[in-house]
Amino acid sequence: METLTVALGERAYPIHVGRGLLDRCDLLVPFLRQPKVAIVTNSTVAPLYLERLAQSLRRAGVDVADILLPDGEQFKNWQTLNSIFDALLQRRCERSTTLVALGGGVVGDMTGFAAACFQRGMPFIQIPTTLLAQVDSSVGGKTAINHPLGKNMIGAFYQPKLVLADTDTLGTLPDRELRAGLAEVIKYGVIRDLAFFEWLEENIEHCLQRDPEALAEAICRSCRNKAEVVVADEHERGERALLNLGHTFGHAIEAGLGYGEWLHGEAVAAGTMMAAQLSLQLGWIASPEVARVEHLLQRAGLPVTGPTLAVERYLELMRHDKKVLAGKLNLVLLKGVGHAVVSDAASLAEVASAIARRSVHA
Amino acid sequence: METLTVALGERAYPIHVGRGLLDRCDLLVPFLRQPKVAIVTNSTVAPLYLERLAQSLRRAGVDVADILLPDGEQFKNWQTLNSIFDALLQRRCERSTTLVALGGGVVGDMTGFAAACFQRGMPFIQIPTTLLAQVDSSVGGKTAINHPLGKNMIGAFYQPKLVLADTDTLGTLPDRELRAGLAEVIKYGVIRDLAFFEWLEENIEHCLQRDPEALAEAICRSCRNKAEVVVADEHERGERALLNLGHTFGHAIEAGLGYGEWLHGEAVAAGTMMAAQLSLQLGWIASPEVARVEHLLQRAGLPVTGPTLAVERYLELMRHDKKVLAGKLNLVLLKGVGHAVVSDAASLAEVASAIARRSVHA
Structure with missing residues (x-):
């Protein structure tokens, strides 16, 4: 223990x-x-x-x-x-x-x-x-x-x-739920812990095979990251918002399809890729970094594109999200693997474009 | 201001x-x-x-x-x-x-x-x-x-x-609601501020006549009492419970009759008299003190006895109250006018007897 x-x-x-x-x-x-x-x-x-x-x-x-x-x-x-x-x-x-x-x-x-x-x-x-x-x-x-x-x-x-x-x-735990949980595990690596991300690149199969030691290590490193962020910002006035990587997109997916259709972690995985795509469009990260995140999510058996849902519906649902501040869409974006920031730099048109590139079209 | x-x-x-x-x-x-x-x-x-x-x-x-x-x-x-x-x-x-x-x-x-x-x-x-x-x-x-x-x-x-x-x-404000508000004003005097209680004995008619200066004084002195108690015990782990004088009985009255039948302040006034009665039975205060509280409440046009409601019904409703701790009924009782305490000293039989003496019988 x-x-x-x-x-x-x-x-x-x-x-x-x-x-x-x-x-x-x-x-x-x-x-x-x-x-x-x-x-x-x-x-x-x-x-x-x-x-x-x-x-x-x-x-x-x-x-x-x-x-x-x-x-x-x-x-x-x-x-x-x-x-x-x-x-x-x-x-x-x-x-x-x-x-x-x-x-x-x-x-x-x-x-x-x-x-x-x-x-x-x-x-x-x-x-x-x-x-x-x-x-x-x-x-x-x-x-x-x-x-x-x-x-x-x-x-x-x-x-x-x-x-x-x-x-x-x-x-x-059903396999699908194990994989959905790994979406949040990978998230900690992506937002603030490159060493953990690298460990996951080495050990993701062990986690999927439910190796007890690998899972315990993944849980402890995840909780340590979360605890550090929460202690620094209990009520989400700043840094804690980083934990929402992929979540504003993901919540739109969950709400748009009806809660329960996609698992939360699945929606977060696809949402993470939308955030990565948007960061790429802003010129903040390069294609190989996007591919690296995508590859790890794929190895974990997670979706890396959103479901069939009109872009306008995404935007409508995202505007209701708690991360809206003074009418602007605050999103967690990437400056690199292991380095996320909260930003309202992206215009709605850019957000729409990132969603479109990362969704299955009807 | x-x-x-x-x-x-x-x-x-x-x-x-x-x-x-x-x-x-x-x-x-x-x-x-x-x-x-x-x-x-x-x-x-x-x-x-x-x-x-x-x-x-x-x-x-x-x-x-x-x-x-x-x-x-x-x-x-x-x-x-x-x-x-x-x-x-x-x-x-x-x-x-x-x-x-x-x-x-x-x-x-x-x-x-x-x-x-x-x-x-x-x-x-x-x-x-x-x-x-x-x-x-x-x-x-x-x-x-x-x-x-x-x-x-x-x-x-x-x-x-x-x-x-x-x-x-x-x-x-309708007269009935003004009087109901005075029940809580009087409460502050009864639980912790004898000087304020004495001021109210002098000025209750001015308050009822809505004299602006008398009302402003009553409000400020009430708020000052409340603020002091809240600062000492924000989450009601101790002293703040004193503010509930008459409330456990009062809530039973409100719930028993159906919310809205009696105004909250009216129920608190009758409940305050039940608490005073119980304190008298325990030998903690004397009859003239009970009469003094009763007299002020009466001058404010407030009820000093509970409605027609079976004693068993009171007890059943009171057991649901938040003031129950480890199965014991914690009540605010009086050691004097201006001096309340929280106590579980009264047995259920004594509580029942106080209610019976302070209720209208069917």
Whole structure:
């Protein structure tokens, strides 16, 4: 087991990465304010891991309630969030009960937002069971639900007390989701860590083959990058926006197709290539650098072009994105592999052109 | 105009109290991060004050969107909150647009919570137009909506950038609402400020007659008390709970009758007497002190007994309250006039007895 810390002063918390952590409730119990937790999970993860976690907690004398959500991005909405509140109240959970998110990014984002809002804030713990959640969404305190007009539009910055990333849970992850998680792993290399990008060029096949050591290394290096960025800029006033490489394009893909059609990581991969294309058009990077990013994404089995969606539809959806500032489109662009910047330098026409060159046409 | 400061470090903000502040957009404009605001108000307040505020802002070059809510505590729910999000997105409001709450406590609580959640947090300003909002809900950053199982169950601690309390707006306030606001004013005296309580004993009729100087004095002294408590304990881990005198009983009254039947301040007044009664039963205060509080509330035209509601129903509703900790009922009780404490010393039987003695029986 390796342990990192997100050094946010009085909101600091540890991230444990390793095998068999689901049984290690000794890591979790010291963070409980009362011997009671509510575990939020979904219908896919519950049969795999819920009983193991719940048993381990019950043996330690903890009262465990469980809250089951339907599985899928399309359920990341008010209705599902409300069902968490209903369950918390019906089961007499209190402000000092701890909410535990057991699952992927959707479960983590919704559970975190529920914890932020229930009685104006209760403690919560992240136990991510997908690669995407282990390397990205469980760390850094971004919680949210979607709105019909935009992804993650309604949410809060709310930090967990603890993150437990049990790499054994990746054993049951479908291949497609493993690859989608790798999109975010590769992202850290592209935006700020050339050495990590090079390590991935060497080890991407080991990750795809689920070699436990390769995956643990990829998760730790990803979390370390994320933790550094979050500590420097918790509320995304500056540097943290770099983590959104490919995301403004990607969110448009997800919203345009209907949430759940493409996985988040797949949309981010295609969006990353749009950002790279735009950076190329601006003369900020050269073709071989674009090709290098593209090649690694392709080796990871990820899409490198967007789906059939009119360019005008992209622009319309992107204008709703949170990264719009004073009417200008702020995008994460590349100055090199391992060096991203936030910029509003690209005109809408240039953005449209980059999308067109990186999309499948109807 | 008098100005107080809520000294919360980087989240510090001023409260201006005085006449004609609705026209003083010079007080507001320096706090805007972009020249765009969305004013949230309701169907009662809009015809009275919306145009005046909007005009004053437009003359200063600010783009103004307005969002109209239905009036009433029964609309303090998800559906109405969602209508704010819909409007913000339809009008292309951004993370740096400022949300302005123009109205009473319901408008302020919902607008504040919308600001806390929209794109994970946008700036907001409180312009309270009721006495209750000016002395209580607009100050301190408690935002929330109701849940069918409990009042203010879903919310956030989220501080405004500025509070503008224009005492002229109290001129249009119905008498019943003025009296309800006085319940919270009296509360500050009862929990921690005997001198203020004595001032109110001298001046309650001037307040009821809407003497501008008496009202301004009552508002400033209330806000000063509230600001001191909030600064000492922003997230209600201790002292801040004192502000809930009468509220756990009061919330049960509001929920038991259906939100909107009794005004919040009316329920708090009756709840305050239940807390005083319970303190008397515990031997913590004497009958003349109970009578002194009762007399002042009565002079303010407020109820001093609860409505027809079974004691068991009270207890059931109170158990859902946020003040429950590890299964014990934490209540604000009195050690004297001007001296409240938070305590779980009262047994459920004693609580039931106090409720019974202070309720109208069916």
